[in-house]
Amino acid sequence: MGNFILIPIVIIIGLVLFSLAFIVKQQTAAVIETFGRFSSIRHSGLQFKIPFVQRIAGRLSLKIQQLDVIIETKTLDDVFVRLKVSVQYMVIKDKVYDAFYKLDYPHEQITSYVFDVVRAEVPKMKLDDVFVKKDDIALAVKAELNDAMLEYGFDIIKTLVTDIDPDPQVKAAMNRINASEREKIAAQFEGDAARILIVEKAKAEAESKRLQGQGIADQRREIARGLEESVEVLNKVGINSQEASALIVVTQHYDTLQSIGEETNTNLILLPNSPQAGSDMLNNMVASFTASNMIGEQMKKSKDTKTIDKGRAKE
Template sequence: MDIPLIIFLVFVLFIFLSSFFTVKQQSSIIIERFGKFLSVRNSGLQLKIPLIDRIAGRVNLKIQQLDVIIETKTKDNVFVKMKVSVQFKVIQEKVYDAFYKLEYPHDQITAYVFDVVRAEVPKLKLDDVFERKDDIAIAVKRELNEAMTTYGYDIINTLVTDIDPDIQVKNAMNRINAADREKTAAEFEGESTRIRIVAKAKAEAESKRLQGQGIADQRREIARGLVESVEVLNRVGINSQEASALIVVTQHYDTLQAIGADANSNLILLPNSPQAGSDMLNNMVASFTASNQMGELMKKNNKKVKPKTEEHQTGHQAPQPPENPEIEI
């Protein structure tokens, strides 16, 4: 075969193959003919005229993200760095506008973000910037949509992802937060201490009340027991004085027995001599006898004073009551 023919066949094959091309998913290709826009080709196998039509460019239809870092000043003169993330994409029906009308879309978007943020943030104080960052993001999105739709771009979302104040301001804010937390902790600690003191005082008061009630009940039962004991002894012919003396002596020896039963007891009962019981009984009998004598003497004195008082008041001698031997006895 002739070499020129082979070269010709190869050239024809190359021209034929260059007439076909593929477009990837989520992208578009701009076709120009002799430098003039011809058509927009979407995903799939496409055909063009070799040497006449050419691929002018490719347009990405996927959602893209642009991070813009802006330094601005708040209303209270605090410099902050803000990071605004803009998510956008090319509108498929406006690929022509996106390709031919706008040369550098990222620079255009960045300029609008700077303009909006530096117009909104100086109206707010630093604390308000943190609280209203969503409002700032909405304002950026609204402004970008109005501007970029003309160029075939759709703004999907805008996010204020970072707010970074000056380092000195951050340190001051941290100190304020630390002091506030310490104050809150001190208040809670003081309240806790107060609650413990009040609870302890209430517990002690209740303990004292129950202790006093217990002592009163104990003494009441002891007194009731003594009365019952005296009544029992009276039934067998023992009078009240003898019964009282007997009960005291019995309790004395019961106490000594209880003390001796505990080897570790440090209690000493005074007096604790062998004759202590008889001495105590004799003292009690003597006390009861003296008490009875004093009572009889006071009764006789009262009887003598009463008639004289009546005679002095009336000027006449009061009639004497008849003698009654049974009453004197």
């Protein structure tokens, strides 16, 4: 009979001890109420309370938390866009009472302020400015939330605009514009490259022509110098300049025939090519030079006569 009485007593004592002590984790605050009224705030470690009189009304995390809010709004150029705003916040350790009793749903409260700020700021900007000035939007959200949530015991650590997603049709149009712009730039570079190639090719051809002309001039200069030397040698043996010139031409004629004869696959025919052609050429050239000299002498005499007549007329 005594054992049956002892067991309930042990159970009651165990329940009392169990309700007497409790553990609060690190970075956590426990709110204690006495008969439904706020009594105290307990922090990390082993804590005690009066059984059946005091109770743990709730626990609040003191860690930094993050809330992601997705807002759809319209820009100044009438483009619908979805923004993802990440809000990092924490309960202020000295204001656990305000955070627990003044605000039931902090997530909904923060979300409402984020919606209000974003839908007030984004419609003032064009779509391109939304991407460029996303940090300005985040700062505006943080400033508004700090002023509002500090009263409720929450500290806004940071706000970030983590995603900007325009309407799919607008996004496709932006991609087409970007692709067209890149194609335009590529075409400009290709045109510049082609123009450079043309200019450099023209410069190379001009330089080639200049060098070719210089070579031809040098060749002709050497030929003239050789002819001059040949004429001087022939003059020394009693052959006058006209006969020497004719003889040189005939010699070059036979040299040309010899060069043509050495080519086995040539289709060139040089006329006249009879054995008497060289002699006829020599005679014709000598006669031509003689006639040319005679005409030159007559023109010189005629000019001198006219000069004398003019002088006499002046006298």
